[in-house]
Amino acid sequence: MSDLVVVSFKGEETADQVLTKLRQMQKEHLIDLEDACVVVRSAKGKVHLKQAVDLVRIGAVSGAAWGGLFGGLVGLMLLNPLAGLATGMAIGAGTGALSGALSDYGIDDDFMRSTGQNIEPGSSALFILVRRVNFDKVLPELKPFGGKVLKTSLTNDQEERLRKALESMNSSDTTA
Known part of the structure; x- marks a missing residue:
């Protein structure tokens, strides 16, 4: 813990x-x-919050990798693996970035903002x-x-x- x-x-x-x-x-x-x-x-x-973990970037990279893999497999079945790979990577990167932006990992952002209001300016x-x-x-x-x-x-x-x-x-x- x-x-x-x-x-x-x-x-x-x-x-x-x-x-x-x-x-x-x-x-x-x-x-x-x-x-x-x-x-x-x-x-x-x-x-201002400076997160140590950039969830949007991590989500986009992870989504692109999984999307590329599945897109390549679907494209292979449809005899056009490059188109499937490119489409899968684009869709995967977009959904991964969106999920990273919407997720909250670790310390609650609202808690940090409210506590940040209580520290001295500067x-x-x-x-x-x-x-x-x-x-x-x-x-x-x-x-x-x-x-x-x-x-x-x-x-x-x-x-x-x-x-x-x-x-x-x-x-x-x-x-x-």
Whole structure:
């Protein structure tokens, strides 16, 4: 089962930087991300979602592959496999892109937009679904970014460790 973690950061680019760092740590098998999204609230107050998984593109590619396969088979039976292949790919890509646009994977978009309205203008937030994490190795890497924990589904002990790690950087910023 995955855990949801939502952390806000000062600056519109900070959440992107943290996500890049988390992806590097994922390659080292220190964290296993199921889904991630960066929410940016511009200085004018407009909320932008940056999905980590582009479902429209994935749907179009997958649909084109399946459509091409089935179109080629139908075209082979009708003695015109190239026409069947081209038609199948076009129809498959269109329906795949449509299904990708209509599907919602992972973290609910409405939840992210409503939470994004509550962060300060000119800041960003990172929404992640985490399958597994090695807190002892990941938390020290996140300290330089600071941040404020908004919501989690972690245990109380894990949430407190995360808060302390992020707030230790925030408190050192205010004393300097």
